[in-house]
Amino acid sequence: MGYTIAQKIIKEHLVCGEMTVGSDVGLRIDQTLTQDATGTMAYIEYEAMGIPRVKTEKSVAYIDHNTLQTGFENADDHRFIQSVCKKHGIFFSRPGNGICHQVHLERFGKPGKTLIGSDSHTPTGGGIGMLAIGAGGLDVAVAMGGGAYYITMPKMVRVNLSGKLSPWVSAKDIILAVLRVMSVKGGVGKIVEYGGEGVKTLTVPERATITNMGAELGATTSVFPSDEITREFLKAQDREEDYTELKADDDAVYDEVIEINLSELEPLAACPHSPDNVKPISELAGQKIDQVCIGSCTNSSYLDMMRVAHILKGKKVADNVSLAIAPGSKQVFNMLALNGALGDMIAAGARILESACGPCIGMGQSPNSGGISLRTFNRNFEGRSGTADGQIYLVSPETAAVSALSGVFTDPRTLGDAADIELPEKFLINDNMVIAPAPVEEMDSVEILRGPNIKEYPKTSPLTDSIEASCSLKVGDNITTDHIMPAGAKILPLRSNIPKISEHCFTVCDKEFPQRAKALGKSIIVGGENYGQGSSREHAALAPLYLGVKAVLVKSFARIHKSNLINAGILPLTFQNAADYDKIKLGDILELPNVKSEIASASAVTVVNKTTGETIMADCELSDRTRAIIIAGGLLDYTKENS
Ligand code: MIC
Numbered sequence: 001m002g003y004t005i006a007q008k009i010i011k012e013h014l015v016c017g018e019m020t021v022g023s024d025v026g027l028r029i030d031q032t033l034t035q036d037a038t039g040t041m042a043y044i045e046y047e048a049m050g051i052p053r054v055k056t057e058k059s060v061a062y063i064d065h066n067t068l069q070t071g072f073e074n075a076d077d078h079r080f081i082q083s084v085c086k087k088h089g090i091f092f093s094r095p096g097n098g099i100c101h102q103v104h105l106e107r108f109g110k111p112g113k114t115l116i117g118s119d120s121h122t123p124t125g126g127g128i129g130m131l132a133i134g135a136g137g138l139d140v141a142v143a144m145g146g147g148a149y150y151i152t153m154p155k156m157v158r159v160n161l162s163g164k165l166s167p168w169v170s171a172k173d174i175i176l177a178v179l180r181v182m183s184v185k186g187g188v189g190k191i192v193e194y195g196g197e198g199v200k201t202l203t204v205p206e207r208a209t210i211t212n213m214g215a216e217l218g219a220t221t222s223v224f225p226s227d228e229i230t231r232e233f234l235k236a237q238d239r240e241e242d243y244t245e246l247k248a249d250d251d252a253v254y255d256e257v258i259e260i261n262l263s264e265l266e267p268l269a270a271c272p273h274s275p276d277n278v279k280p281i282s283e284l285a286g287q288k289i290d291q292v293c294i295g296s297c298t299n300s301s302y303l304d305m306m307r308v309a310h311i312l313k314g315k316k317v318a319d320n321v322s323l324a325i326a327p328g329s330k331q332v333f334n335m336l337a338l339n340g341a342l343g344d345m346i347a348a349g350a351r352i353l354e355s356a357c358g359p360c361i362g363m364g365q366s367p368n369s370g371g372i373s374l375r376t377f378n379r380n381f382e383g384r385s386g387t388a389d390g391q392i393y394l395v396s397p398e399t400a401a402v403s404a405l406s407g408v409f410t411d412p413r414t415l416g417d418a419a420d421i422e423l424p425e426k427f428l429i430n431d432n433m434v435i436a437p438a439p440v441e442e443m444d445s446v447e448i449l450r451g452p453n454i455k456e457y458p459k460t461s462p463l464t465d466s467i468e469a470s471c472s473l474k475v476g477d478n479i480t481t482d483h484i485m486p487a488g489a490k491i492l493p494l495r496s497n498i499p500k501i502s503e504h505c506f507t508v509c510d511k512e513f514p515q516r517a518k519a520l521g522k523s524i525i526v527g528g529e530n531y532g533q534g535s536s537r538e539h540a541a542l543a544p545l546y547l548g549v550k551a552v553l554v555k556s557f558a559r560i561h562k563s564n565l566i567n568a569g570i571l572p573l574t575f576q577n578a579a580d581y582d583k584i585k586l587g588d589i590l591e592l593p594n595v596k597s598e599i600a601s602a603s604a605v606t607v608v609n610k611t612t613g614e615t616i617m618a619d620c621e622l623s624d625r626t627r628a629i630i631i632a633g634g635l636l637d638y639t640k641e642n643s
């Protein structure tokens with residue numbers, strides 16, 4: 001039996017475990033990336049491990065999220081990360097150099113290598129055939145120290161692409177079509193692999209748009225083959241030597257196959273408030289809009305930007321629309337500046353932003369009250385834009401640009417012939433905003449610059465024999481990490497300060513939650529399906545930990561959040577019988593009388609609702625390793641115990 005692309009990379013990097021679906025496998029990690037909003041915590045954790053130099057082939061720290069410096073906090077955190085990088089052997093990508101995933105794809109990613117990143121959109125690297133996975137900061141810290149990264153061996157999904165995109169239909173429409181089929185939880189426990197004749201029609205940046213937004217399927221990662229198109233891209237980035245061919249064996253076996261005929265696709269939009277709420281643009285056409293934002297790690301490549309500039313050239317943005325554009329990297333920005341495309345955007349009335357995440361994470365450009373905003377981003381969760389009742393639609397750059405000019409939802413196909421824009425033979429190479437670490441012999445003299453915003457990792461404690469705690473919050477299905485630990489310009493600067501950031505925990509759902517949980521001292525959260533979907537932010541586990549949350553009891557979990565809970569020593573429990581969800585109310589007192597022995601013996605966990613007298617059975621799906629982590633009180637304690 002042959003192997004899929006992902007299985008080949010896993011096999012090559014396997015340090016322990018069996019490659020059978022559902023079992024835990026440990027992988028050797030070649031490259032890591034962090035961004036600043038998760039990075040400070042990851043580097044605090046790395047320092048706590050006491051390993052002088054990173055052991056990966058390449059580790060890069062990007063500053064791209066917290067770039068609005070409205071107080072000392074972000075600048076202090078950037079300085080801290082820069083000093084850690086210099087000392088410990090990590091490359092530092094300065095603010096302004098671009099969004100981590102875009103820059104990593106351009107300058108560092110290599111086919112066939114493993115990459116983990118403290119950001120859920122790390123699978124962007126799958127666009128050049130990497131096994132690139134989003135993880136919590138602590139997992140990235142461990143990998144930098146040479147430790148394995150553990151995943152549950154996923155099922156394999158093959159998406160067969162046939163045909164060729166029609167003019168004005170774009171890579172974004174492909175991933176929206178996949179989301180329409182699979183939904184935001186359809187990818188949990190799976191790797192999505194693209195194949196078929198249609199693959200040859202897609203450039204690397206287009207493939208990367210698709211693997212990037214595979215995160216919204218809940219998938220472990222997504223991957224494309226590495227072929228002649230990959231070689232051409234790497235050659236244009238002046239690193240052809242990084243190329244290796246990668247393809248699935250002809251007799252590779254997939255658990256699921258999805259057919260997408262590119263020729264049949266039309267421009268699509270993900271409507272509020274979920275990336276899988278997909279409708280054709282033709283159905284929305286004519287509705288008035290207020291804002292358009294073009295950029296983010298999904299759609300800010302040179303190709304995307306050139307297509308947008310071409311549409312805007314010689315035209316004017318509609319009076320009712322505010323258009324913001326953020327090129328994804330300094331490379332893209334600089335090329336647009338030199339070839340005149342930037343001038344076309346400015347002339348049309350676009351507001352040009354720095355190369356960073358910006359509006360995608362609520363760092364500025366929040367829309368007006370109830371405003372309709374078309375964005376080329378990957379997430380449209382409620383409130384994420386910074387405007388509680390903002391109506392965010394996720395669309396392709398082409399749809400976004402055309403609609404910015406008309407002031408209403410517009411199907412770009414109405415524009416007539418599309419321009420044939422191709423990738424350049426050579427990108428502009430200038431890595432002067434990537435700072436190399438100090439040589440080993442100088443590392444001892446590098447001082448770590450810690451600002452007052454940086455506070456310690458919250459206190460953890462080993463699992464107790466029993467737990468008695470109240471239900472401090474009850475939430476429904478598809479709770480995102482943006483609900484649990486909101487981001488945005490006001491809250492993101494607190495990422496290094498868990499006591500302060502925890503004051504905002506779950507306030508999107510319930511303003512009283514932080515005070516209530518703190519007053520209770522110990523508590524349990526109850527939720528529905530796909531709990532914790534979205535980002536990799538471990539703050540969505542660390543803030544609850546700080547507030548005394550001992551367990552989260554839900555119908556099902558999203559992958560990264562579940563592992564962040566385990567790393568923080570919080571019990572991830574699932575109802576054996578989903579209907580038991582109705583048997584717990586806010587304020588009920590719950591007792592887990594034998595929790596430690598049940599966890600230790602891999603048995604079901606008994607939950608007694610002392611308020612109603614009913615008993616509920618819960619599962620706690622753990623491997624031997626994660627069981628030991630939970631018992632120790634989290635990954636840091638486990639690592640200390642085992643080193
Ligand atoms: C996001 O898109 O939600 C983020 C902000 O990039 C997060 C990381 C974070 O919260 O810092 C992610 O995707 O992991």
Ligand code: SF4
Pocket residue numbers: 065099119121296297298356357360361377378
């Ligand atoms: Fe940044 Fe948005 Fe991409 Fe997250 S999804 S890394 S916030 S651009």
